[in-house]
Amino acid sequence: xxxxxxxxxxxxxxxxxxxxxxxxxxxxxxxxxxxxxxxxxxxxxxxxxxxxxxxxxxxxxxxxxxxxxxxxxxxxxxxxxxxxxxxxxxxxxxxxxxxxxxxxxxxxxxxxxxxx
Amino acid sequence: xxxxxxxxxxxxxxxxxxxxxxxxxxxxxxxxxxxxxxxxxxxxxxxxxxxxxxxxxxxxxxxxxxxxxxxxxxxxxxxxxxxxxxxxxxxxxxxxxxxxxxxxxxxxxxxxx
Numbered sequence: 001x002x003x004x005x006x007x008x009x010x011x012x013x014x015x016x017x018x019x020x021x022x023x024x025x026x027x028x029x030x031x032x033x034x035x036x037x038x039x040x041x042x043x044x045x046x047x048x049x050x051x052x053x054x055x056x057x058x059x060x061x062x063x064x065x066x067x068x069x070x071x072x073x074x075x076x077x078x079x080x081x082x083x084x085x086x087x088x089x090x091x092x093x094x095x096x097x098x099x100x101x102x103x104x105x106x107x108x109x110x111x112x113x114x115x116x
Numbered sequence: 117x118x119x120x121x122x123x124x125x126x127x128x129x130x131x132x133x134x135x136x137x138x139x140x141x142x143x144x145x146x147x148x149x150x151x152x153x154x155x156x157x158x159x160x161x162x163x164x165x166x167x168x169x170x171x172x173x174x175x176x177x178x179x180x181x182x183x184x185x186x187x188x189x190x191x192x193x194x195x196x197x198x199x200x201x202x203x204x205x206x207x208x209x210x211x212x213x214x215x216x217x218x219x220x221x222x223x224x225x226x227x228x229x
Contacts (some may be wrong), residue, residue, distance in 0.1 A: 043223045044220050102213075104161065109157075
């Protein structure tokens with residue numbers, strides 16, 4: 001059973017602070033990692049993806065990947081009240097020979113609240 | 117790029133009825149996925165297609181569920197003899213290939229009375 005674990009929160013940060021969201025996964029063969037943002041009653045929206053160890057930055061968002069530790073994180077700098085949402089970590093199931101099946105396993109999500 | 121489109125947005129039906137949902141993926145995307153999400157949980161994989169071929173079905177997908185993608189374009193998900201436990205958000209996503217990011221539609225929210 002492939003698993004993705006996230007702290008469900010809620011995580012509360014003040015406006016302007018850095019929000020740090022963490023995720024661990026069990027499938028060592030996983031090759032692709034994604035962060036989605038989901039507002040209440042809406043569908044998931046892709047915000048970041050990362051394939052290689054290290055950091056990947058896009059605007060206020062930084063994704064970090066450590067395959068040896070099976071750990072993915074998302075940093076949100078200068079957090080805004082509009083960032084308040086549930087953040088879903090998703091992992092692409094690995095196949096034989098370093099391939100990817102394509103289907104995603106999601107964590108249960110971390111609820112982030114940014115207060116003014 | 118018009119995004120992934122799902123229809124209907126909401127469906128309310130009585131227990132025992134059949135329902136069918138439609139998903140139109142992003143036009144150049146070969147992969148199409150169906151997920152189900154209940155309150156407080158992340159989406160759970162149901163099934164996926166590469167072009168018209170259905171490559172995998174989750175154990176969550178009982179015999180009452182069937183999905184098709186007849187011409188490798190739009191897909192339908194049918195639930196027969198609906199049960200209370202089928203109440204959920206049904207999400208469709210598409211991607212270019214097996215590693216590329218998946219983009220979700222707005223979902224179909226199913227409520228069983």
